[in-house]
Amino acid sequence: MKHIFIAIIIFIAFSSFTSIKTVKNTGEPINKTDSIVVKKLFNSALTNGKGYEWLRDLTSNIGGRLSGSPEAQQAVEWGEKLMTELDFDKVWLQPVMVPHWVRGEKEEAYFTINKTKYNVAICALGGSIATPKNGVSGEVIEVKSLAEAEALGEKLRGKIVFFNRPFDDTLIETFKAYGGCVDQRGGGAKVTGKFGVLGVIVRSMTNSIDNFPHTGAMGYGDIPENEKVPAAAISTEAANLLSEKLKENPTLKFYFKQSCETLPDAPSFNVIGELTGSESPNTFITVGGHLDSWDLGDGAHDDGAGIVQSIEVLRLFQLNGIIPKHTIRVVLFMNEENGLRGGKKYAEEAKLNNEIHIAALESDSGGFTPRGFSIDANGKNQELIESWKSLLAPYGLHDINEGHSGSDIGPLKSETITLIGYRPDSQRYFNYHHAANDTFDKVNKRELELGAASMASLVYLLDNYLE
Amino acid sequence: MKHIFIAIIIFIAFSSFTSIKTVKNTGEPINKTDSIVVKKLFNSALTNGKGYEWLRDLTSNIGGRLSGSPEAQQAVEWGEKLMTELDFDKVWLQPVMVPHWVRGEKEEAYFTINKTKYNVAICALGGSIATPKNGVSGEVIEVKSLAEAEALGEKLRGKIVFFNRPFDDTLIETFKAYGGCVDQRGGGAKVTGKFGVLGVIVRSMTNSIDNFPHTGAMGYGDIPENEKVPAAAISTEAANLLSEKLKENPTLKFYFKQSCETLPDAPSFNVIGELTGSESPNTFITVGGHLDSWDLGDGAHDDGAGIVQSIEVLRLFQLNGIIPKHTIRVVLFMNEENGLRGGKKYAEEAKLNNEIHIAALESDSGGFTPRGFSIDANGKNQELIESWKSLLAPYGLHDINEGHSGSDIGPLKSETITLIGYRPDSQRYFNYHHAANDTFDKVNKRELELGAASMASLVYLLDNYLE
Numbered sequence: 001m002k003h004i005f006i007a008i009i010i011f012i013a014f015s016s017f018t019s020i021k022t023v024k025n026t027g028e029p030i031n032k033t034d035s036i037v038v039k040k041l042f043n044s045a046l047t048n049g050k051g052y053e054w055l056r057d058l059t060s061n062i063g064g065r066l067s068g069s070p071e072a073q074q075a076v077e078w079g080e081k082l083m084t085e086l087d088f089d090k091v092w093l094q095p096v097m098v099p100h101w102v103r104g105e106k107e108e109a110y111f112t113i114n115k116t117k118y119n120v121a122i123c124a125l126g127g128s129i130a131t132p133k134n135g136v137s138g139e140v141i142e143v144k145s146l147a148e149a150e151a152l153g154e155k156l157r158g159k160i161v162f163f164n165r166p167f168d169d170t171l172i173e174t175f176k177a178y179g180g181c182v183d184q185r186g187g188g189a190k191v192t193g194k195f196g197v198l199g200v201i202v203r204s205m206t207n208s209i210d211n212f213p214h215t216g217a218m219g220y221g222d223i224p225e226n227e228k229v230p231a232a233a234i235s236t237e238a239a240n241l242l243s244e245k246l247k248e249n250p251t252l253k254f255y256f257k258q259s260c261e262t263l264p265d266a267p268s269f270n271v272i273g274e275l276t277g278s279e280s281p282n283t284f285i286t287v288g289g290h291l292d293s294w295d296l297g298d299g300a301h302d303d304g305a306g307i308v309q310s311i312e313v314l315r316l317f318q319l320n321g322i323i324p325k326h327t328i329r330v331v332l333f334m335n336e337e338n339g340l341r342g343g344k345k346y347a348e349e350a351k352l353n354n355e356i357h358i359a360a361l362e363s364d365s366g367g368f369t370p371r372g373f374s375i376d377a378n379g380k381n382q383e384l385i386e387s388w389k390s391l392l393a394p395y396g397l398h399d400i401n402e403g404h405s406g407s408d409i410g411p412l413k414s415e416t417i418t419l420i421g422y423r424p425d426s427q428r429y430f431n432y433h434h435a436a437n438d439t440f441d442k443v444n445k446r447e448l449e450l451g452a453a454s455m456a457s458l459v460y461l462l463d464n465y466l467e
Numbered sequence: 468m469k470h471i472f473i474a475i476i477i478f479i480a481f482s483s484f485t486s487i488k489t490v491k492n493t494g495e496p497i498n499k500t501d502s503i504v505v506k507k508l509f510n511s512a513l514t515n516g517k518g519y520e521w522l523r524d525l526t527s528n529i530g531g532r533l534s535g536s537p538e539a540q541q542a543v544e545w546g547e548k549l550m551t552e553l554d555f556d557k558v559w560l561q562p563v564m565v566p567h568w569v570r571g572e573k574e575e576a577y578f579t580i581n582k583t584k585y586n587v588a589i590c591a592l593g594g595s596i597a598t599p600k601n602g603v604s605g606e607v608i609e610v611k612s613l614a615e616a617e618a619l620g621e622k623l624r625g626k627i628v629f630f631n632r633p634f635d636d637t638l639i640e641t642f643k644a645y646g647g648c649v650d651q652r653g654g655g656a657k658v659t660g661k662f663g664v665l666g667v668i669v670r671s672m673t674n675s676i677d678n679f680p681h682t683g684a685m686g687y688g689d690i691p692e693n694e695k696v697p698a699a700a701i702s703t704e705a706a707n708l709l710s711e712k713l714k715e716n717p718t719l720k721f722y723f724k725q726s727c728e729t730l731p732d733a734p735s736f737n738v739i740g741e742l743t744g745s746e747s748p749n750t751f752i753t754v755g756g757h758l759d760s761w762d763l764g765d766g767a768h769d770d771g772a773g774i775v776q777s778i779e780v781l782r783l784f785q786l787n788g789i790i791p792k793h794t795i796r797v798v799l800f801m802n803e804e805n806g807l808r809g810g811k812k813y814a815e816e817a818k819l820n821n822e823i824h825i826a827a828l829e830s831d832s833g834g835f836t837p838r839g840f841s842i843d844a845n846g847k848n849q850e851l852i853e854s855w856k857s858l859l860a861p862y863g864l865h866d867i868n869e870g871h872s873g874s875d876i877g878p879l880k881s882e883t884i885t886l887i888g889y890r891p892d893s894q895r896y897f898n899y900h901h902a903a904n905d906t907f908d909k910v911n912k913r914e915l916e917l918g919a920a921s922m923a924s925l926v927y928l929l930d931n932y933l934e
Contacts, residue, residue: 042637042639043637046636046637047637169514169913170509170513170514172861172862172863207913208912369836369894371863394639395639396639396838396892398860398865425836425892427836427911427913427914427917428914444894444895444898445675446636446641446894450639
């Protein structure tokens with residue numbers, strides 16, 4: 001045992017020594033230096049990570065931070081202050097006007113069968129209008145798709161439409177199940193408003209059977225004002241109960257009330273920080289997440305995790321003395337949830353300023369254990385990144401495939417840019433997504449830190465090898 | 468959308484139809500049938516899984532179930548009843564005598580600096596003796612290893628030895644960090660007793676900094692009775708505090724009291740069920756976990772998860788009409804935590820009865836999202852299993868490597884048997900391991916189900932291809 005002990009001491013001493021040397025990206029093919037740098041990034045994230053405490057601060061002291069809210073403004077100031085304290089080479093705010101939707105009073109909903117009343121958990125969908133002040137009440141028609149609702153047409157008049165297609169649990173990636181259902185939330189009100197329905201209730205977008213309603217964006221498109229109806233999410237537990245009761249009592253009455261409204265657009269900001277590149281300071285690699293969140297929870301996984309991981313990428317570079325060739329920029333995007341105005345603004349400004357962005361990486365899938373990256377790039381760069389698989393596999397990063405990158409960085413899309421999404425394990429994400437239980441205690445410290453190190457490693461490699 | 472809807476209906480109809488056909492293992496090389504069967508196993512685990520509710524029942528209605536306790540006996544009856552109801556071909560109890568250690572009253576510990584008292588969270592280590600009735604009190608010597616303690620020798624006399632080497636957080640696999648520390652828990656009392664110490668306090672075996680003490684087995688080996696001293700685990704938060712305070716107050720006094728004791732060995736059982744093989748009924752593939760758990764929590768991840776996943780393997784075979792060639796046996800091993808008597812007994816009986824075991828799979832690393840399998844087999848079988856990587860990768864099973872299988876199946880080791888450990892993600896495991904927070908709410912339904920399907924798939928392939 002003594003030898004092991006001495007070996008550990010030597011290892012620690014050596015690690016401390018090497019961590020203050022600077023590592024300049026050299027552009028050599030994947031080599032031993034790269035694997036040493038990646039190991040150092042993981043070591044420092046796991047032994048000296050700050051992201052977890054930043055996330056505790058953001059989620060506990062500010063909490064939910066919907067675009068236009070006072071909390072969103074506090075989050076902007078929080079991000080600017082943090083990055084300034086970290087002594088990044090440049091930190092600034094990029095102004096952007098954002099939608100300003102407010103939930104109003106807590107929603108209320110129940111259904112009645114004869115004289116028995118069943119209270120159910122609902123929440124207004126983001127962007128929805130309010131019900132009349134005293135709520136709406138009516139019979140319910142359950143459907144499983146937009147198409148089914150459209151086909152019913154006039155039969156929906158005077159009714160509440162209940163969209164109840166559940167997640168397909170057989171899909172291993174839960175994001176695919178979400179993708180297969182979310183049209184109900186986004187478009188349910190839009191397609192049924194013209195039939196004079198009273199309102200729309202949508203099964204929560206989760207594979208978990210629980211009593212949390214999950215909010216999220218919906219839209220009316222360009223339908224006339226008088227066709228707009230209120231839309232709410234209902235918890236999966238309540239959806240199952242309602243569906244079951246409807247079978248025996250098709251004329252049961254459902255009541256719900258919500259007082260949300262859309263206020264005029266509000267001023268806000270993307271928060272940006274950077275480490276200036278040593279060789280190509282005017283060529284950028286952007287890493288980010290979104291600073292806004294829904295209002296029900298604290299936005300811990302969505303997307304506080306992505307925010308602190310993105311900031312951590314730059315701090316891990318600093319800590320390990322890595323001087324990037326290109327400018328590495330962290331962007332805390334505003335308004336991903338209900339407008340994407342921050343992402344659009346950032347891309348617009350980049351274009352106006354003739355900034356060359358060679359890559360952008362987004363973390364917006366939660367702070368869970370690393371699985372890989374999904375890549376939206378040309379074939380050559382796709383191959384380049386896939387060639388790093390063996391280097392990244394020891395860290396659990398196996399799933400390095402073509403795929404969607406991230407909503408906020410999407411507007412940067414061009415012929416040449418490499419867009420990448422960080423992909424943690426997806427199994428637990430939709431238990432918390434857009435719901436009141438998306439809180440700090442659901443985030444595991446090591447999982448979060450491994451994600452930050454995964455992202456830092458990828459940015460290091462992109463900086464080194466991407467042309 | 469309508470087409471998607473119709474496609475889903477057809478898919479569901481098709482799935483239902485195929486699920487009642489029987490699939491007989493044919494021994495052909497990996498082919499399309501295998502990938503269809505694996506997909507069916509995952510589909511049915513994810514849409515029709517029972518393990519999560521079984522686990523809720525076991526952990527909530529019985530809870531912690533240390534060998535020799537009434538709860539362990541209840542768990543035996545629970546397992547036998549469940550497998551009987553599932554109509555396995557054969558279900559029986561295999562008697563085994565087990566150690567019977569009891570914790571006694573809740574432990575108490577504090578340290579004092581001048582007149583300030585700091586209460587700290589401790590728990591007796593399994594197998595430890597009690598302190599004298601009024602506890603022990605003395606100065607503390609902090610060490611980082613058994614070797615350091617041994618070297619101090621006589622300087623330890625009359626002191627409490629505080630083993631405080633933490634997990635190495637840079638190791639990606641947390642089991643490796645555990646492996647690098649657990650000698651302190653197992654051997655701390657054994658190596659210091661001869662120096663006349665008052666007792667031993669060991670930093671909890673976890674990478675989490677929190678206030679849960681984590682119990683676990685310790686041993687005295689064959690040291691004389693009068694050299695045996697009480698040993699307890701201290702929470703990591705308290706360990707950090709104590710270590711910090713010791714720097715300024717090396718003569719602070721630590722007090723602890725525990726009333727645990729070892730009673731005479733008690734009768735208990737392994738619980739066994741099987742599906743009889745259609746071609747080689749006397750050749751066995753065993754799948755299992757351990758039914759006993761520590762007493763502080765409910766033994767949800769350790770190892771309730773492994774228990775329900777193992778039973779689920781056989782149920783998924785039944786559900787999908789898979790008739791195995793070899794007899795597939797599920798074993799709920801008793802006494803993994805503090806004696807391994809169940810595992811040893813099972814291997815003894817297998818030998819006595821001339822049973823040929825070609826493979827054994829254990830799940831004892833928690834009910835987390837799947838990562839792979841570790842294999843202890845000859846080169847040929849190791850290669851065979853690695854050849855299934857591409858078939859299993861879509862389910863997150865990438866880490867299929869040589870390694871440790873499982874404690875309970877270890878005694879089956881022979882020249883010919885293939886021993887395998889199911890390896891879920893390890894990041895959260897030691898947050899809960901052997902502590903009061905190893906409860907049902909820490910288990911995610913889908914992660915548990917994916918594990919059961921992973922195991923069922925592997926057993927299907929072993930049954931089909933292993934010679």
